[in-house]
Amino acid sequence: MRSRAVIVFLCLFVFWGMLIFRAAVLQVIPHEKLSQTFGRQYQMQIQLKARRGDILDRNGVELGSSVTTYSLFADPSLIDNEGQVALKLARKLGLSLKKTKANLRNKKRRFVWISRRLSKEIKNDIGKWGIRGLAFIKEYKRIYPNNDLLGSTLGFVGNDERGLEGIEGKFDEVLSGESKSVQVMRDAKGRPLIEENEFFLDPPTGKDVYLTIDRDLQYKLEQELVAAIRRHEARQAIGVVLDVHTSEILGIGVVPGMDPNHPNDAEKTNRKNRAVTDIFEPGSTLKTFSIATSLEEGLVRPNSRVNCEGGELKIGKHTIREADSKHVFQELTVADVLAKSSNIGTTKIAFELGNKKLYKGLKKFGFGEKTGVDFWGEASGTLSTPNWRKIHLSNISFGHGIGVTALQIANAYAAVANGGVLHRPFLVKKTVDSKTGEENTVKPFRIRRAISEETSRHLRLMLTSATGEGGTGTNARVEGYLVAGKTGTAQKYDFQNGGYKSGRYLSSFAGFVPANEPKYVIYVMVDDPQKGFYGSDVAAPVFSRIASYVLREGGVRPVVFKKKPVLLKESIATKEVKSTFAGEIKLTRVPNLVGLTLKEVLRRLQGADVDIRLKGKGRVSRIYPEVGKELGSKKQIQIYLSNEN
Amino acid sequence: MSKEVKSYLSVFFIISALLTIVILKMEVRRLGYQVFKLGQVERTYRDDYRKLEMRFAQLTRPERIEIYAQTKLELKEANKGQIIQLIAGKVAFKN
Numbered sequence: 001m002r003s004r005a006v007i008v009f010l011c012l013f014v015f016w017g018m019l020i021f022r023a024a025v026l027q028v029i030p031h032e033k034l035s036q037t038f039g040r041q042y043q044m045q046i047q048l049k050a051r052r053g054d055i056l057d058r059n060g061v062e063l064g065s066s067v068t069t070y071s072l073f074a075d076p077s078l079i080d081n082e083g084q085v086a087l088k089l090a091r092k093l094g095l096s097l098k099k100t101k102a103n104l105r106n107k108k109r110r111f112v113w114i115s116r117r118l119s120k121e122i123k124n125d126i127g128k129w130g131i132r133g134l135a136f137i138k139e140y141k142r143i144y145p146n147n148d149l150l151g152s153t154l155g156f157v158g159n160d161e162r163g164l165e166g167i168e169g170k171f172d173e174v175l176s177g178e179s180k181s182v183q184v185m186r187d188a189k190g191r192p193l194i195e196e197n198e199f200f201l202d203p204p205t206g207k208d209v210y211l212t213i214d215r216d217l218q219y220k221l222e223q224e225l226v227a228a229i230r231r232h233e234a235r236q237a238i239g240v241v242l243d244v245h246t247s248e249i250l251g252i253g254v255v256p257g258m259d260p261n262h263p264n265d266a267e268k269t270n271r272k273n274r275a276v277t278d279i280f281e282p283g284s285t286l287k288t289f290s291i292a293t294s295l296e297e298g299l300v301r302p303n304s305r306v307n308c309e310g311g312e313l314k315i316g317k318h319t320i321r322e323a324d325s326k327h328v329f330q331e332l333t334v335a336d337v338l339a340k341s342s343n344i345g346t347t348k349i350a351f352e353l354g355n356k357k358l359y360k361g362l363k364k365f366g367f368g369e370k371t372g373v374d375f376w377g378e379a380s381g382t383l384s385t386p387n388w389r390k391i392h393l394s395n396i397s398f399g400h401g402i403g404v405t406a407l408q409i410a411n412a413y414a415a416v417a418n419g420g421v422l423h424r425p426f427l428v429k430k431t432v433d434s435k436t437g438e439e440n441t442v443k444p445f446r447i448r449r450a451i452s453e454e455t456s457r458h459l460r461l462m463l464t465s466a467t468g469e470g471g472t473g474t475n476a477r478v479e480g481y482l483v484a485g486k487t488g489t490a491q492k493y494d495f496q497n498g499g500y501k502s503g504r505y506l507s508s509f510a511g512f513v514p515a516n517e518p519k520y521v522i523y524v525m526v527d528d529p530q531k532g533f534y535g536s537d538v539a540a541p542v543f544s545r546i547a548s549y550v551l552r553e554g555g556v557r558p559v560v561f562k563k564k565p566v567l568l569k570e571s572i573a574t575k576e577v578k579s580t581f582a583g584e585i586k587l588t589r590v591p592n593l594v595g596l597t598l599k600e601v602l603r604r605l606q607g608a609d610v611d612i613r614l615k616g617k618g619r620v621s622r623i624y625p626e627v628g629k630e631l632g633s634k635k636q637i638q639i640y641l642s643n644e645n
Numbered sequence: 646m647s648k649e650v651k652s653y654l655s656v657f658f659i660i661s662a663l664l665t666i667v668i669l670k671m672e673v674r675r676l677g678y679q680v681f682k683l684g685q686v687e688r689t690y691r692d693d694y695r696k697l698e699m700r701f702a703q704l705t706r707p708e709r710i711e712i713y714a715q716t717k718l719e720l721k722e723a724n725k726g727q728i729i730q731l732i733a734g735k736v737a738f739k740n
Contacts, residue, residue, distance in 0.1 A: 062699065068692035068695070068696070120692075146703075146706045146707075146708070147706070149707070149708070215707070219707040
């Protein structure tokens, strides 16, 4: 009996011992096949795709951003009644019924796209159908809310949200961010289990890119370029606005451009930022730098006299004439050579300089090399080595036989305006990590000193006279401000066949404002205008309108420089100033305005439904009716400034 | 207390403790599902907010505002002489 009990005990002991041993082996000793099974049954990988960062202007206004959309796919093997499903989908999404049916009938495939990047509303509508075999994947869609504004600079992305052109392409890595892959435990229904705070993490985001561009300025610039094209029936127009001291690009317009929301609708040439990629012969706007070099070398002074040969100069078998045959100059000062844009005068100055010095001077201003701007596809321009014949030296001195980009010219004028220092132009002001707030700000980069401060000062004065009486740039004037600049009327070079195209011109104006304390450089180029072609008629007025806007928006004070007093006399201050606003503020009693200046009064009463009558100058000393009294039906307030009644 | 009662109580406490652990684990799991779901809802709201931001940017783009001002409000671009600039409260000139 006892032995039977022992045997049973031993059997049970061995059995349980084997079980415990097997359990220990499974738990402790690594087993590849079991690990794989464990992974398949209890673990899942979740892809957290990074949302592409935003592109914003210098004031934080959105220029490009990614929003969530839903892409519909089907598993044909799970779909019954393909015809009916295809019909529903085709009607809802505007698809081809034939193609949709064909996709759904292909039972060998487990995944077919039906439509990409649908809105949430459409997704919800289709979801309500409850059709087995249809499902959605979240994807991002890039949206540019300003349509074609700054289109060729912003660039665009492909289907996979990778940048293909422009800022999107150049800063693709920064904007894309890094997608994350997270391994999590899951339950029997496939739902992820919260462990170690994994699901408190947001999907990653790329960095936001802030441009130096001012969106409103950019709009004004492009509007003026469009108007110029219409007015003069031109092929295209380019405009660049830079900060004089830092070469930040405040505006860069290329018209016609493209809408990055529909890049395939635009011609290939319109997708490029031609202000940076295309080279052209600048014409007379380059004279500034030939003369700058000669001043810097000490060969001439602004009042040195130059023999302009009565409008005709023979160089070998070639004859150089002035741009306008009516311009016949015998002798001009160097300042007048620039103001009147004399080809012969500039040629004579260039002959004094010689090939090597002129070449060196132009190189110092950045011609013949890339500016280094943070943008794809920049052209370096063309400036051949200085083995020039005399005729080439002459041509180059007044802007032919040399190829430049619009950005190069604008940047070189910035060097003239800011005291002689050439900076690297840039488009991106900073990048910001929206999660951490970490900012990377781009600092202005000084390339080199192109000319001395003294030469810069001389040039600023000389260029101001170019927009004065007798100068070619009078149409570039801005009332109340000193404008410095140079017109350009260049014959178009035929790069395919050689030689110059008859009757085809590039009209341009390059300048900076205000000339006394430069803040902005503006370059305008109108390509192949049919109605008018002189830079003074075509490009200068565009410059004037853009400059006027930029100065007003920038809060730059006008200066008094006319013989006729610009500041109005005291009697003008007695003029009644009627409120022209929509009466947003309803006043019933006279407000206390005593002691305020006129500007403060106008600001305080802006939008008020009152009729204000002013007398005198200075600060408010008396008001009628008295402060606190009820306003009559006419709602009139008489304001006395200083001690006048 | 008799030895028997003590042993019954011990067993009872052990079983209760084990059951409590199981219930707490289930509760943690349930809350985990809720957190996950709320996280998805929060992300949906953020997506919606972003879409609204973009819609706002589209509605306030300069081209649209200009067209609205010119057609609905019948405003015109300022002509020469209509813009008055002030310096220190005085009218400087008309632009």
